[in-house]
Amino acid sequence: VIPERVPHRGQRSTDAILETGVEDAYRLLVDAVSDYAIFHLDPEGRVASWNTGAQRLKGYRADEIIGKSFEVFYPPEDVAAGKCALELVEAARVGRFEDEGWRVRKDGTLFWANVVISAIRDARGRLLGYAKVTRDLTARKRAEDAVRESEERFRLLVASVTDYAIFMLDTEGRVASWNAGAERINGYTADEIMGRPLSVFYPPEDMAAGKARRELEIARETGRYEEEGWRVRKDGTRFYANVVVTALRGPKGELRGFAKVTRDVSERKRAEEQAGQLRAEREARLALEAANAARSAFLSMFAHELRTPLTALRMYVGAMRKKNDTGQRIEPELFIRLDSQIARFSKLVADVGDSALVESGRGLDLRLADEDLAAIVRESVAFHAVSLTARAAARHRIELHAEARPFPIAGDRVRLEQVLSNLFENAVKYSPDGGVIEVRVEPAGDSSYELSVRDPGIGIPAEDLAQVTDRYFRASNVPDRNFPGLGLGLSISREIIARHGGTLTIESDLGKGTVVRIRLPAKKQ
Amino acid sequence: VKRILIVDDDPDILCSLEAFLIGRYDVAIAQDGREALELVRKGRFDAIVLDLMMPIMDGKSFLAALDRLGGRTPVIIASAWSDMGGPPGSASVVGYLRKPYDPEELEEQIDRATRGAAGIGA
Numbered sequence: 020v021i022p023e024r025v026p027h028r029g030q031r032s033t034d035a036i037l038e039t040g041v042e043d044a045y046r047l048l049v050d051a052v053s054d055y056a057i058f059h060l061d062p063e064g065r066v067a068s069w070n071t072g073a074q075r076l077k078g079y080r081a082d083e084i085i086g087k088s089f090e091v092f093y094p095p096e097d098v099a100a101g102k103c104a105l106e107l108v109e110a111a112r113v114g115r116f117e118d119e120g121w122r123v124r125k126d127g128t129l130f131w132a133n134v135v136i137s138a139i140r141d142a143r144g145r146l147l148g149y150a151k152v153t154r155d156l157t158a159r160k161r162a163e164d165a166v167r168e169s170e171e172r173f174r175l176l177v178a179s180v181t182d183y184a185i186f187m188l189d190t191e192g193r194v195a196s197w198n199a200g201a202e203r204i205n206g207y208t209a210d211e212i213m214g215r216p217l218s219v220f221y222p223p224e225d226m227a228a229g230k231a232r233r234e235l236e237i238a239r240e241t242g243r244y245e246e247e248g249w250r251v252r253k254d255g256t257r258f259y260a261n262v263v264v265t266a267l268r269g270p271k272g273e274l275r276g277f278a279k280v281t282r283d284v285s286e287r288k289r290a291e292e293q294a295g296q297l298r299a300e301r302e303a304r305l306a307l308e309a310a311n312a313a314r315s316a317f318l319s320m321f322a323h324e325l326r327t328p329l330t331a332l333r334m335y336v337g338a339m340r341k342k343n344d345t346g347q348r349i350e351p352e353l354f355i356r357l358d359s360q361i362a363r364f365s366k367l368v369a370d371v372g373d374s375a376l377v378e379s380g381r382g383l384d385l386r387l388a389d390e391d392l393a394a395i396v397r398e399s400v401a402f403h404a405v406s407l408t409a410r411a412a413a414r415h416r417i418e419l420h421a422e423a424r425p426f427p428i429a430g431d432r433v434r435l436e437q438v439l440s441n442l443f444e445n446a447v448k449y450s451p452d453g454g455v456i457e458v459r460v461e462p463a464g465d466s467s468y469e470l471s472v473r474d475p476g477i478g479i480p481a482e483d484l485a486q487v488t489d490r491y492f493r494a495s496n497v498p499d500r501n502f503p504g505l506g507l508g509l510s511i512s513r514e515i516i517a518r519h520g521g522t523l524t525i526e527s528d529l530g531k532g533t534v535v536r537i538r539l540p541a542k543k544q
Numbered sequence: 545v546k547r548i549l550i551v552d553d554d555p556d557i558l559c560s561l562e563a564f565l566i567g568r569y570d571v572a573i574a575q576d577g578r579e580a581l582e583l584v585r586k587g588r589f590d591a592i593v594l595d596l597m598m599p600i601m602d603g604k605s606f607l608a609a610l611d612r613l614g615g616r617t618p619v620i621i622a623s624a625w626s627d628m629g630g631p632p633g634s635a636s637v638v639g640y641l642r643k644p645y646d647p648e649e650l651e652e653q654i655d656r657a658t659r660g661a662a663g664i665g666a
Binding site for chain 2: 323331353
């Protein structure tokens with residue numbers, strides 16, 4: 020294809036041969052360029068020359084297009100709008116016209132073109148025509164459009180999200196963008212909030228404490244900050260928010276601002292609180308039911324326990340009446356036994372009374388006096404030894420080990436005897452026949468004494484040890500029906516010892532025995 | 545004189561029943577089922593007053609063992625529990641007493657039981 024040359028002889032030098040050579044070189048160069056359409060238009064806009072690039076770009080061969088108006092390269096609406104004529108006028112006026120826009124190929128398809136039209140004038144300024152250079156920028160245009168569309172889609176997406184407040188903060192923490200979710204959750208319109216500091220969303224106390232600034236600092240340092248906490252809407256109401264702040268950095272790592280995503284999780288928070296409340300209520304109800312069950316088991320046990328001395332009392336009274344009716348002498352022994360049953364009955368009533376006193380919070384009254392702990396224990400052991408042998412089937416022995424010297428304490432003798440009586444009764448009750456119960460009184464450190472009662476009994480399961488001094492509690496290896504009891508003795512004993520400023524602890528080896536240790540402060544001499 | 549066996553784990557109950565019944569009956573005592581069973585094996589009783597809840601061998605186990613011995617000693621159940629732990633389901637049981645029972649009611653039941661036993665025996 021040989022492009023036609025625009026005749027501009029006025030520009031020719033006198034050296035025609037050389038001139039012609041240079042011109043030919045230019046012509047060949049232009050002709051060979053295939054990435055650019057480079058061609059001439061005559062002053063009326065008709066195609067006057069055509070290169071390889073022009074043919075490749077627009078699809079016309081030189082013989083098809085030379086002499087035709089360049090309007091064929093424009094979409095019909097541009098032609099109708101007079102765009103082609105205007106471009107030439109403009110190029111003629113200022114010498115050059117540049118444009119980007121859609122152009123039409125021979126086959127009717129469109130391409131995005133960068134077009135430069137330059138006016139060509141002779142030495143006297145007469146318009147000889149135009150040089151037109153066209154590049155196909157469709158691919159770049161498509162890529163740009165794609166980026167723009169993607170950005171637009173993303174912007175729309177963020178803007179239209181209503182469940183999340185998604186917005187940007189500048190490096191100073193001022194609101195730089197705002198979406199529908201932010202408006203819905205925080206209550207501000209974009210106009211009202213743009214440029215305002217992050218701290219406006221915080222309750223006054225957090226605002227005063229500089230919480231917003233701290234959050235941004237953490238995000239700046241670690242890249243991210245997340246928390247759940249209370250935030251304030253425009254109308255002053257509070258909501259519980261899940262907040263994620265992310266630092267935005269440029270390619271060189273420079274801080275560009277922050278993205279903040281906020282969710283209103285007040286509903287979830289409320290639901291959790293309600294669930295927690297329900298759980299607490301259920302636990303309270305279960306505890307109450309357990310307490311009621313324990314109370315009712317206690318009452319039934321109390322009734323059972325009262326029946327035994329009552330039965331014995333009725334028998335002794337019956338025996339006395341019979342003797343009286345038949346004129347026999349009533350032995351003093353019967354009165355003693357009658358008395359002991361009344362004492363047993365009274366002890367049950369006293370225990371329940373003491374327990375109620377402790378439960379009410381008033382506590383047990385002590386009448387402290389100077390006492391000798393060893394003497395109290397000795398007398399108690401002697402009394403129980405007698406009462407054990409007095410019983411029809413005495414099978415236990417109590418052994419006392421104590422130095423023959425005083426162990427002075429400030430104590431309530433009656434209450435301490437009550438404790439010893441409880442411990443001896445337990446030791447006997449839960450030990451096999453023939454068991455030896457060891458009682459020791461010894462110094463424990465400089466300022467206290469230890470009293471221990473060791474039995475060779477069934478022991479207490481390890482998991483019950485912590486509760487065994489609780490009121491009503493009875494170890495799981497003592498079924499009520501085989502070992503009736505109120506579950507009060509140890510709890511009252513512990514209370515009495517605590518009132519003396521001492522401690523009561525229990526060690527046990529299941530199946531082998533139990534040791535109850537009592538520490539009481541020594542009275543200073 | 546009729547021979548009565550009293551079985552109860554509480555020494556005070558044993559003492560008091562013995563004090564009330566002595567003179568009219570020949571009274572033996574046992575503190576649990578196993579001890580009672582040994583006494584039953586050794587000698588004959590006209591009636592047994594039996595507590596149900598005892599350690600070592602309780603009343604129900606004792607009744608079962610008694611039935612296995614094949615004896616026909618009448619048994620009066622005397623328990624402090626309201627529900628008595630259900631009927632022991634033994635043919636030997638002829639009466640129930642709930643603590644604190646009336647001493648005269650105890651005597652009546654023993655008399656009735658020993659008369660019946662005598663009847664069967666005769």
